[in-house]
Amino acid sequence: MTRQREFTDTSTMPLTRAEKKWGFLATFGNTTSAAIATWSFVAGATVAYYLGTVQGIITTMAGVLIGLFLVLLAALPVSQRYGLEAVRSLRPSFGVRGSVFGVILVFATLIGWNSVLAIVLMQSASATMQTMGVLPDGAAQFAQIAILVLAVALVFVIVSRGAGALRWAGPVITVAVILLGILMLVFLLTTFGWEAIVAAEPLAPFEQSHLNVMIIVELGVASGLSWWPYLGSITRYSRSVNSAIAPSLLGLGVIMSLVCGLGVMTMLMLPDSGGNPVFLLANTGGVWFGLGGLLFLFFANIGTMMVGTYTSVLALKQTPGIESRISWRGATVLTLVPVLIVSIFFGDAFLASYPTFLAFSGVLMAPICGIQIVDYFVIRKQSLDASGLYSTTRGGSYWYSGGFNIAGFAAMIVGMVVFFVVFDPIAYVPRDGFGFLGASIPSAIVSGVVYYLAFRGVRTRVPAR
Secondary structure, eight states, rough: OHHEEEEEEEEOOOOGGOOOOOHHHHHHHHHHHOOOOOOHHHHEEEEEEOOHHHHHHHHHHHHHHHHHHHHHHHHHHHHHOOOOOTTTGGHHHHTTTTTHHHHHHHHHHHHHHHHHHHHHHHHHHHHHHHHHHHHOOOGGGHHHHHHHHHHHHHHHHHHHOOHHHHHHHHHHHHHHHHHHHHHHHHHHHHHHHHHHHHHHOOOOOOOSSSHHHHHHHHHHHHHHHHTHHHHHHTTTTTTSSHHHHHIIIIIIIIIIIHHHHHHHHHHHHHHHHTTOOOOOOHHHHHHHHHHHHHHHHHHHHHHHHHHHHHHHHHHHHHHHTTTTTHHHHHHHHHHHHHHHHHHSSSHHHHHHHHHHHHHHHHHHHHHHHHHIIIIIISSSSSSOOTTTOOOOOOSTTTBTTTTHHHHHHHHHHHHHHHHHHHEEETTTOOOTTHHHHTTTTHHHHHHHHHHHHHHTTOOOOOOOO
């Protein structure tokens, strides 16, 4: 890798048109490798409690696409036009110093997601090997740690080389996991039959059918919104908006929902499976099918961890004072060490809180998307001050009051309050009004309205174009 190429692949500066080299295949490969992971099985297991197979898959996909639509509006135009990633794109709406909030949010969120993936990978892989008879019972804990270290080491090798490595690794992983996913689907259909899978009743639905639908729509919307930190990092290398929209919708929306469908089917037919079809492959398919399941676990989770780690490093490198003091590889290490700690010492407890963790994606990301959409399209008229995005001096375009845009934080708080008023993400209990629009959509709408009113109310200066 030449020095110029290495700088481009690891730079946090805006990208020129010549540096945007990702076409449909590279973007689709990375969005899909990010989307296909065993967290989709966990989400599918949650869906099975409320809806059956067909309704569950369709409702999940609808919710994911709604959430993803908000993310595309909030993140994609800015990412494409100015070559920005998630954290830098927050400066107009939160201020130069206020955007550090984005660093904390992105870093913590993506460490959480990577930890979920690492925990599921090490636990599922060791359990599958035990089922196949290739791992003694007493060696399970050692095997889990070995699998975890191997996965993290591979992610480090790929991410430490920057976006250039993702460009080729993403499509390769995508092809592998799609083929293995098809293998799982065929095995489920031949084992249980389509009629039995479709006829299976949800495990613990509410009496009001519309609440079951809205719970899953909300879960889907939260899943779609959770791609906000990822999207800017993935698509900033795409050649154009058009070359980024279709692969993003297909990978992060449609294919992710279909993989969730595998989890729904498995959970409905085998309620003790946790929605993971890999155990079924190992139990009844023999060594070769079990090996296929292991390969799926490894490639799928590595692909998502790879993109998440790259995004986390970009976020960390946006922190004032850090970018010049730590190398790209050093930032990669700092991003992966917490994943090792959480996975080894807090694995079971962290995984048990997955539905709540997912719901909090809606709590945090919905207001951000609402604020960014209003800021970019309504207030800025799709035009930002490029130099101001990287200026840290007082009086800059996005300095506001002491480096903070009070309107952004006020709107964020109000949006989060609206979410909690409508839905309890901890107990997973809907409240009055949830059955109409869910929680994330009202939160995004109210945040956008409050941001506009607050921004105009304090007469914040809009930079000259």
